[in-house]
Amino acid sequence: MSRPPLFTPFDSRGVRFRNRLVVSPMCQYQAVEGLINDWHYAHHARFALGGIGGALLEATAVTREGRISPGCLGIWSDQQIPGLRRIAELYHQHDVPLGVQLAHAGRKASSAVPWLGSGPLGAGTATPAWPTLAPSALAHAADWPTPRAASLDDIRQVIQAFADGARRAVEAGLDFVEIHGAHGYLIHEFFSPLANRRDDAYGGDFANRARLALEVVRAVRAVVPASMPVWYRASCVDDGEGGIGLDDSVRLAALLAAEGVDLVDSSAGGILGPVARSATVALPGHQVPYAARIRAEAQVATMAVGLITEARQANQVIVDGAADLVALGRALLDDPSFAYHAALELQIPDAHDLLPRSHGFFLARRQAHTQVKAT
Incomplete structure (x- = not known):
């Protein structure tokens, strides 16, 4: 029986992923001054032990002012390198490559954590607000502050900050980087006509x-x-009249690939305010078609993300050629060993080898004993 494609290796430039499942970047809002702490280590240890193929650290701000919230990770200082190295070493112990998502939140910076509403920091919040930056002086939503329109010097500084963040990622021993150009943050704001009114x-x-x-x-x-x-x-789409359409994203993806981007992590939305978000009903795998079209037409590898929650569903994404990798977020919060359990469900003969020997050995023995009793 041939091996299910979900559990075949994938090479992204010089990095090999042992299977096609990747930890999606999930903000934890637990940092102080952008520094990794024991929370982040414990959070990622769950996934590192569970058979995953690759992992991404959460949106990690390239400038202090570019944080989504006061609790976001940062990569704007060399002092943040040791913490990043600690997480990289954790994953490397289990043959899992780790990347970091380099981010600047733009006009959506200086906000509260999701369980406190994700609104802008202000007079009623424990942490003072800070000024935000955007392509144009247009607020994210009616109750959000108006950001400062970026000058050309601001833009040069932002570009340099992304480069400096990438350099720190290399120094920390990370295996790859992801540039965050989505979800209504700064780079997305520049690309979307809904946020960019510059001339x-x-x-x-x-x-x-x-x-x-x-x-x-x-x-x-x-x-x-x-x-x-x-x-x-x-x-890939703004889901708003006059915003980015999939044709735009296919065109951008081709240009990105020509500049050396190896994979497009294909998500959607974020440029509009909370009212538009609440009106959107997400269906399982609703963003997979974006990854599929970009992969086919822009001739670049893609990663599918968004309500992919079952092993056979994830495998079908790869079987169909819709994407090269599948990113998991909440599915991993619910089951950190999703990859291992998926391997069992898809009848991978060496599924137990995805786990550390001190786990896999005993689970394999339990399975063998259970099968003997059943015969």
Whole structure:
């Protein structure tokens, strides 16, 4: 019997993933001054032990002001390198490559954690708000503060901050980086006509709105080793009139690939406010078609994400050629050993080898004893 494609290796530039399941970047909001702590270590240890193929750290701010919330991780200081190295070493003990999502939250920075509403920090919050930056002086939503429109010098500094963050990722021993160009954050804001009303080289037509994304990719690609993968997370559609459509994202993906992006992590949405979000009903695998079309038409590897919760569903994504990798978020929070359990369900003969020997040996023995009793 042939091996299910979900459990075949995948090579992204110079990095091998032992299977196609990847920990999606999930913000934890538990950092102080952007530093990794024991919470992050415990959070990732669950996945490292569970048979996953690869992992991404959460949206990690390239500047202090680019944090989504006061509890977000950062990569703007060399002091943050040791914590990043600690998580990389954890995953490497289990042959799992680790990447970091380099991020700047733009006009959605300075916000409260989700369980406190995700609204802007203000007079009623424990942590003071800080000024936010965006392509244009347009608030994210009616009750959000108006950001400062970025000057050309601001843009140059942001590009340099992404490059500096990538350099720190290399120094920390991470295996790849992902540039966050999605979910209504700064790079996405520049690309979306719904947030970008500039009339200079960074606004207006498609080429100008795509300029920041491409310049960030060039800057990052220039400072990382040639063998290191560079990924890009895209919001493939804005789901709002006058916003980004899938045709735009296919076109952008082709340009990104030409600049050295190895994979497009294909997500959606985030540019509109909470009212638009609450009106959207998400169905299982609803974003997989975005990954499929980008993969087919832009000729670049993709990762599918969004309500992929079952082993056979994930395997079918790979069987269909819709994506090269599958990112899991809440499915892993619910079951950190999703990869191992998926391997059992898909009847992978060496499923127990996905686990550390001190776990896999005893689970394999239990399975053998159970089968003997059943015969």
